[in-house]
Amino acid sequence: MRKIGRHHFLAGSVAALGASALPARALADSVQLPFANGERPLLAFPQKRPLLVLSPRPPQLETPFAVFDQGVYTPNDAFFVRWHLSNIPQHVDASAHRIAVTGEVNSPLSLSLADLAALPQVEITAVNQCSGNGRGLSAPRVAGGQWDNGAMGNALWTGVRLRDVLDRAGLKATAKQVQFDGLEGPVLPTTPDFRKSLDVDKARGDDILIAYAMNGVPLPLLNGFPVRLIVPGWYSTYWVKMLSAITVLDHVDDNFWMKTAYRIPDTPDNSVMPGATGFPTVPINRMRVRSFATNVVDGAKVDPKLQELRGIAFDGGSGIKRVEVSLDGGTTWRDAALGPDVGKYSFRRWSAELQTRAGQTYTIAVRATANDGATQPATQGWNPSGYLRNVVEMYKVAVG
Amino acid sequence: MKRVAIAVAAVLLLGAGVAAAATVAPPKGPVSISLPGDAGMAFKPGPGVGAAQASCLTCHSSAYVSTQPVLSRAQWTAEVVKMRTAYGAPITDAQVPPIVDYLTAQYGKP
Numbered sequence: 001m002r003k004i005g006r007h008h009f010l011a012g013s014v015a016a017l018g019a020s021a022l023p024a025r026a027l028a029d030s031v032q033l034p035f036a037n038g039e040r041p042l043l044a045f046p047q048k049r050p051l052l053v054l055s056p057r058p059p060q061l062e063t064p065f066a067v068f069d070q071g072v073y074t075p076n077d078a079f080f081v082r083w084h085l086s087n088i089p090q091h092v093d094a095s096a097h098r099i100a101v102t103g104e105v106n107s108p109l110s111l112s113l114a115d116l117a118a119l120p121q122v123e124i125t126a127v128n129q130c131s132g133n134g135r136g137l138s139a140p141r142v143a144g145g146q147w148d149n150g151a152m153g154n155a156l157w158t159g160v161r162l163r164d165v166l167d168r169a170g171l172k173a174t175a176k177q178v179q180f181d182g183l184e185g186p187v188l189p190t191t192p193d194f195r196k197s198l199d200v201d202k203a204r205g206d207d208i209l210i211a212y213a214m215n216g217v218p219l220p221l222l223n224g225f226p227v228r229l230i231v232p233g234w235y236s237t238y239w240v241k242m243l244s245a246i247t248v249l250d251h252v253d254d255n256f257w258m259k260t261a262y263r264i265p266d267t268p269d270n271s272v273m274p275g276a277t278g279f280p281t282v283p284i285n286r287m288r289v290r291s292f293a294t295n296v297v298d299g300a301k302v303d304p305k306l307q308e309l310r311g312i313a314f315d316g317g318s319g320i321k322r323v324e325v326s327l328d329g330g331t332t333w334r335d336a337a338l339g340p341d342v343g344k345y346s347f348r349r350w351s352a353e354l355q356t357r358a359g360q361t362y363t364i365a366v367r368a369t370a371n372d373g374a375t376q377p378a379t380q381g382w383n384p385s386g387y388l389r390n391v392v393e394m395y396k397v398a399v400g
Numbered sequence: 401m402k403r404v405a406i407a408v409a410a411v412l413l414l415g416a417g418v419a420a421a422a423t424v425a426p427p428k429g430p431v432s433i434s435l436p437g438d439a440g441m442a443f444k445p446g447p448g449v450g451a452a453q454a455s456c457l458t459c460h461s462s463a464y465v466s467t468q469p470v471l472s473r474a475q476w477t478a479e480v481v482k483m484r485t486a487y488g489a490p491i492t493d494a495q496v497p498p499i500v501d502y503l504t505a506q507y508g509k510p
Contacts, residue, residue, distance in 0.1 A: 037469060046433035055463040056439040086459055093430040113426035123423070141469035143479060158424045187459045190488025218427035226427050260486065 031064065033148040034298060035136045047220040049077045054145055058083035058184075059222055063150040068312055069294035072339070072347050073125075074153035076215055081222045082130055082151065082236070084194045084257075087185040092242065094218070094226035099165075099210070103179075103248035106170030113212060113226060119160040119168075122209055126232035126345035127154045127314045128239055131262060131284050135386030140274050142386040149292065149393075154314070154347040157230045159211035163204045165246070171200065174250040178203040180229050183242035196238050196262075197253035198231070207232045207317075207345070210243060232345035233317030235284055235387075237262045258283055264387055271381025271388075288390035289315035289376055291323055291350070291368035302397045304358040309336075310351040311366055318372035319344035325352045329363035330378060330392060336366075344371075356399040364395040438462065448502030455491050455499055456483075465507055473510065476503040 029042045031052050040052040045059055052062035061081040067074060094113055101109040109115075130151035135144050145151075166178065179197040186193060202208070209230040212218065219225045224241030231238040237257075253259070263281035264270045272279050291313035296302055313320045319341070324333040339349030356362060369375040380391035438461045443449050456465065471479070477500050483489040484496075491499070504510065 035469075037467060040467075041439070043436070043439060045436065053439065053463070054467060055461050056436055056441060057461040059435065088435070090435055091430060091432040094427040095429055113428070117426050121424075136469075143468055143471060143475060146467045146469070186488075188488055188490070190490070191459065192487070212426040213424040216424055218431075221431050221433050225431055256486065 033136060033146075035141070035146070035148075038136060038146065038148070045081070045222060047077060047222065048081070049075075051078065051081070052148075052150065054147065058086045058088060060145055061222075062147055063153060065148070065150050065292075065294070065297075067150075068292065068347075069310070072154060072312070072342055072349050073215055074155060076155070076217065076220050076223065079128075079153040079155065079214075079220070079223055080130065080151045082145070083184055083222075083241075085184050085186045085191065087187050089183045089242065090221070092183070092221060092225055094212075097226050097244070099227065099243055099246060101165060101169045101246045101248075103246075104172040104175040104250050105166075105248050106172060107168070109165075109169050111165065116160050116165075116210065116212065116227070119164045121158065122161055123156060123158045124207060124209060124230065124232060124345065125154065125156050125343040126207075126230060127152060127287070127347060128230075128236045129153075129287055129314075131235040131237050131387045132385065134389035137389065138382065138386040139380070140382070142384060144386055149389075154312075155214045156216065157209055157211040158213035158216070159209040159227070159230065161206070162208040162210055162229070162246075163206075165210060166204060166248070169248075171248060172250075175200050175248045176251055177249045177253050179245075179247040179249055179253055179255075180238075180240040180243060181245040181247070182224070182228070182240045183244050192256035194240075194257055195253070195255050196240055197249065197255075197258050198238060200248075233286055233315075235262075235287055237284065262385075262387075264385070265383050269377075269381050271383050274382050276384075284387055286316035287314070288388055289313070289320075289368050289370040289374050290390045291320075291366045291376065292393055293325075293364060293366050293395055296364060296395045296397050298395045298397075300397060302356065302362075302399050304356065304399050306356075307354055308351055309354040309364065310349065312347040312349055313366075313368035314345075314347050315368070315370035315372070315374065317345050318370045318374075320348040320350075320368055321371045322369040323348075323350040323352075324367045324369075326365040326367070327354075327356070327362045329394060330365040330367075333365075333367065358400040361396065361398045364397060365392050367392045441466070444506045446502060446506050448498040448505075451495055451498045452502045455489060455495060459487070459489070465503060468507060471503075471508045473500060473504045473508060476500050476508050479503075 042050040054060040133151040136146035266280040293311040336352035
């Protein structure tokens with residue numbers, strides 16, 4: 001098969017899929033991501049436009065990167081999808097849904113969505129990014145979900161503060177962590193159910209929501225209908241979908257998904273030498289500052305008439321202070337103009353004048369600096385799970 | 401349009417990113433979808449494919465294997481062992497070698 005650059009659609013991969021339960025209309029194309037073994041079919045799952053299929057079961061769907069050029073909010077039908085376990089309800093009744101609040105509380109609760117509506121409502125714009133976003137670009141490569149950089153999205157989330165729910169139940173003095181479980185379950189009883197936990201102080205923060213709307217409408221089922229946890233600034237492993245149980249623990253959660261999975265090296269930059277073993281680890285947490293160009297494609301041609309370079313930047317919640325661009329692979333830099341600030345947890349759009357000459361090649365680089373002073377490294381640290389990618393991204397383009 | 405209006409309101413009201421703004425009620429009633437199963441994806445044919453199908457496809461599609469980078473025998477062995485010890489896959493000692501042989505031959509390097 002002909003190899004072409006990322007985000008260019010290939011025809012002819014339909015036959016490789018064989019028989020399918022999806023309508024033929026959905027099986028139009030595939031995409032070659034910019035790493036070995038990176039061909040992905042484009043299929044339309046329920047309530048979704050055609051997305052890059054990393055796995056159909058459980059569904060893991062990546063957003064085509066061109067979507068991020070179209071606005072600061074990621075449309076619900078284009079928003080990435082990532083489930084851990086294949087026992088996912090395909091019929092969910094919001095009116096019958098309950099969230100159990102138990103454990104180290106004075107008054108255990110069973111809350112309906114109508115009960116949530118009685119609490120103060122809050123809206124927050126926040127980026128939801130998979131811990132392994134960009135894992136396919138790890139060098140050396142690591143096993144795991146082989147995402148390009150499209151396992152992220154930005155949405156306006158509407159719901160209630162987790163703190164208000166916890167206060168209704170009343171935390172006991174013994175409360176140490178708060179554990180979240182959703183309707184997703186394992187196929188086998190021997191597989192650990194997917195549960196995530198936050199320290200009590202983190203869980204009681206102003207910005208932690210139980211959200212029932214995404215960009216002003218109910219969540220797509222594959223994004224967690226009818227309610228999911230929102231942990232702005234932190235990787236999406238904590239954003240538990242179809243939230244059904246909140247259990248207040250008197251200890252640090254030792255379930256598999258906290259104690260063994262989603263851990264990063266406890267080293268100064270959370271990286272280790274490839275092949276290293278025996279280092280201490282901590283649960284993954286706050287997102288690192290990142291930026292991307294959204295109207296150029298690595299390895300592709302650029303129209304000589306293109307006069308604007310533009311893209312997005314975000315971090316773990318301090319907000320974006322500065323975005324710089326380079327046309328010479330990071331030797332010289334100049335400032336980009338920042339777009340409107342729609343919240344410190346949101347994508348921040350940026351643009352810069354682009355002056356190129358036909359026939360020339362350029363290595364475009366983008367670097368963001370956050371309000372907390374953090375910026376993006378020129379080389380990517382390595383960790384065994386391919387988490388925390390935030391290297392300065394490069395786009396080699398030819399003009400003409 | 402409603403979404404645009406909400407987004408605009410959020411920009412005007414939020415500033416730092418958080419504000420109370422009761423504009424969207426929680427959903428009511430059911431939503432049903434129909435997932436496509438494995439969407440026609442399957443393991444490559446080859447010796448041991450039956451063992452791989454029986455052990456791997458209970459919990460996930462073949463794409464979990466086919467999208468990996470080219471892994472060594474040691475790396476595929478580690479993956480199979482992880483599926484058994486961490487994820488509780490009912491794979492016996494005797495079933496490990498034929499599965500590893502299959503994965504290494506079809507999706508790996510010697």
